[in-house]
Amino acid sequence: MGLQRMYRRLAELPEEHLTARDRRAVVRRLLAYTRPYRGAVVGLVVAIVAFSFSRGAAPTLIGRAVDQALLPRDPAALRRFVLALLGVYALMFVAQSAQMHLVASLGYRVLATMRQQLMDQILRLSLRYLEREEAGDLMSRLVNDLDIVQTFFSQTLRQVLGSLFALVGIVGAMLLLDLRLALVALSVIPLMWLATQWVAALARRAFRRARETIGDVSADLQEEIEGIRVAQAFSRTQENIRRFVERNRRNMEANITAGAITSAFGPAVDVLSTLGLALVAGVGGYMALAGLVTVGVVVAFVQYVQSFFRPVRMLAAQWTMAQSALAAAERLFEVLDLPPDLTSPPEAVPLPRLQGEVVFEHVWFAYNDAQWVLRDIHLRIAPGQTIAIVGPTGAGKSTLVSLIPRFYDPQRGRVLVDGHDVRTVDLHSLRRQIGMVLQEPFLFNTTVLENIRYGRPDATLEEVMAAARAAQAHDFIQRLPQGYETVVGERGKLLSLGQRQLLAIARALLADPRIIILDEATASVDTRTEVRIQAALRTLLQGRTALVIAHRLSTVREADRIVVLDQGRIVEQGPHADLLAAEGLYAALYRRQFAAMEGWALDGVAGAFSAE
Numbered sequence: 001m002g003l004q005r006m007y008r009r010l011a012e013l014p015e016e017h018l019t020a021r022d023r024r025a026v027v028r029r030l031l032a033y034t035r036p037y038r039g040a041v042v043g044l045v046v047a048i049v050a051f052s053f054s055r056g057a058a059p060t061l062i063g064r065a066v067d068q069a070l071l072p073r074d075p076a077a078l079r080r081f082v083l084a085l086l087g088v089y090a091l092m093f094v095a096q097s098a099q100m101h102l103v104a105s106l107g108y109r110v111l112a113t114m115r116q117q118l119m120d121q122i123l124r125l126s127l128r129y130l131e132r133e134e135a136g137d138l139m140s141r142l143v144n145d146l147d148i149v150q151t152f153f154s155q156t157l158r159q160v161l162g163s164l165f166a167l168v169g170i171v172g173a174m175l176l177l178d179l180r181l182a183l184v185a186l187s188v189i190p191l192m193w194l195a196t197q198w199v200a201a202l203a204r205r206a207f208r209r210a211r212e213t214i215g216d217v218s219a220d221l222q223e224e225i226e227g228i229r230v231a232q233a234f235s236r237t238q239e240n241i242r243r244f245v246e247r248n249r250r251n252m253e254a255n256i257t258a259g260a261i262t263s264a265f266g267p268a269v270d271v272l273s274t275l276g277l278a279l280v281a282g283v284g285g286y287m288a289l290a291g292l293v294t295v296g297v298v299v300a301f302v303q304y305v306q307s308f309f310r311p312v313r314m315l316a317a318q319w320t321m322a323q324s325a326l327a328a329a330e331r332l333f334e335v336l337d338l339p340p341d342l343t344s345p346p347e348a349v350p351l352p353r354l355q356g357e358v359v360f361e362h363v364w365f366a367y368n369d370a371q372w373v374l375r376d377i378h379l380r381i382a383p384g385q386t387i388a389i390v391g392p393t394g395a396g397k398s399t400l401v402s403l404i405p406r407f408y409d410p411q412r413g414r415v416l417v418d419g420h421d422v423r424t425v426d427l428h429s430l431r432r433q434i435g436m437v438l439q440e441p442f443l444f445n446t447t448v449l450e451n452i453r454y455g456r457p458d459a460t461l462e463e464v465m466a467a468a469r470a471a472q473a474h475d476f477i478q479r480l481p482q483g484y485e486t487v488v489g490e491r492g493k494l495l496s497l498g499q500r501q502l503l504a505i506a507r508a509l510l511a512d513p514r515i516i517i518l519d520e521a522t523a524s525v526d527t528r529t530e531v532r533i534q535a536a537l538r539t540l541l542q543g544r545t546a547l548v549i550a551h552r553l554s555t556v557r558e559a560d561r562i563v564v565l566d567q568g569r570i571v572e573q574g575p576h577a578d579l580l581a582a583e584g585l586y587a588a589l590y591r592r593q594f595a596a597m598e599g600w601a602l603d604g605v606a607g608a609f610s611a612e
Contacts, residue, residue: 026329033110044102051095052165054088107154124340127407140218145328152325156318163311170308181301184283188272206258207327213251220247273309280305350429354418354514356383356545363413373399375568386546388556391565397549401517405434435513439520441504443492449484455511471506471536505536516546
């Protein structure tokens with residue numbers, strides 16, 4: 001019944017009280033993760049109670065053995081007490097073994113649940129949040145902080161509960177044995193409570209700082225590993241090492257501070273333990289000489305005082321882990337408490353098969369309140385049209401196309417797909433009909449086969465190979481060591497950039513989207529590779545609505561319409577020839593960026609979007 005009441009209180013706790021900064025709320029939320037495993041919790045409590053009972057019974061048996069067997073010199077009584085003690089110690093062994101098994105199982109189950117919740121939450125968060133946070137810090141939360149919380153459940157919780165039950169059992173036994181000596185032994189508890197409160201307040205802040213600084217270290221490590229080529233190219237390795245040394249030093253100092261605070265608790269407990277033992281020995285000895293208590297009672301109390309401070313020392317040793325776990329849990333709950341800002345509304349309906357019309361109705365967008373990135377964008381794209389989007393760096397091109405799959409929501413205006421506001425439809429049904437090919441395609445560290453059918457996991461090998469042929473990728477795949485079963489490495493690093501791009505196009509082809517977004521898909525490859533990619537893109541774009549962001553003329557000149565952005569506004573739009581004749585921004589961009597290349601490289605691929 002007590003367990004039921006605890007879970008009922010956890011369920012009835014108002015949401016506004018479950019802030020990550022509230023220590024009691026953090027503890028309650030952590031304990032609430034044991035709800036699905038009530039059987040294990042009940043078994044653990046029973047094992048702890050049995051262990052505490054047997055531990056509390058041992059000193060009483062020893063005291064009675066002194067009074068009833070040793071002093072009267074009764075061998076038969078001594079044998080009975082020895083057998084009873086053996087039974088008590090056997091119960092302690094069984095109960096302790098059961099504790100360790102149950103708590104380890106509970107800890108790993110809770111860890112799996114929390115990890116799944118965190119992953120689900122991160123995958124639901126918007127790009128706005130993920131771009132603002134450091135990937136290394138998120139990884140530190142998912143790995144380091146989760147590991148500390150798992151240790152809390154699999155080790156700290158058992159020892160803390162065991163120590164608390166042991167204390168209750170010992171105090172109860174002392175009160176039953178002799179009230180006067182019990183009050184003497186417990187007279188040091190107020191001092192211990194004050195020391196505990198003082199250390200807890202300091203330790204929690206210190207461990208919070210330690211968890212934050214290890215997040216900084218993890219983020220710096222990840223950034224340095226990913227940017228090592230740039231660091232070496234610009235001879236920045238020494239400066240980066242110095243920066244890491246500083247972050248590592250801050251983490252070291254934070255951990256030393258936290259350790260210094262908590263390590264002061266152990267010696268304080270030892271001093272109080274010695275004081276309590278001296279009081280019991282002195283007062284108990286005087287009472288025994290006066291005939292107020294027996295010698296066996298004094299012996300039992302000496303053992304009880306020693307047993308009383310043993311779990312207290314255990315609590316002191318685990319206090320460090322408990323405070324560290326609370327600090328880690330705060331950081332985890334901060335992520336879990338973030339409200340996903342881009343979700344399907346409750347009344348959302350799945351989109352049918354799209355025709356591919358896209359309309360921007362007076363769209364305004366800003367990443368923050370300081371500056372508008374898009375300003376009053378009004379644009380209609382008919383089904384099957386190819387629209388090229390050009391403009392200076394920072395004009396808002398990538399931001400504009402990111403509104404269609406609803407990576408962001410505009411502050412003003414609407415984005416419509418086949419007449420549906422993208423904010424009112426089922427997000428999954430929207431995104432599965434939109435394909436993207438980026439300047440730096442992302443491949444997963446798995447096989448070529450799994451990368452191509454990432455958008456259609458149920459695709460057959462024949463369908464995958466057909467998409468690869470259409471994307472001009474089949475031939476080079478066949479030359480790989482294991483063909484379609486070749487593992488491409490982290491981010492596809494075992495392939496060239498052009499090969500990764502062709503696989504990305506094959507992936508988009510297999511997914512069969514109705515709307516295609518090409519964001520600088522050929523900007524980082526040589527001209528020969530561009531010819532192959534353009535041939536693959538021609539197949540990809542057939543019958544689909546396409547938005548193409550590019551600086552190369554070969555990618556945009558045959559588009560149905562070219563839209564020119566400048567400072568977040570549409571300043572021109574029309575066919576290539578008309579825009580050149582208008583002598584506006586597009587013509588200036590053409591002369592500055594494209595004219596020097598025209599006539600040798602680009603003319604050879606200019607017809608990529610046109611029919612053969």
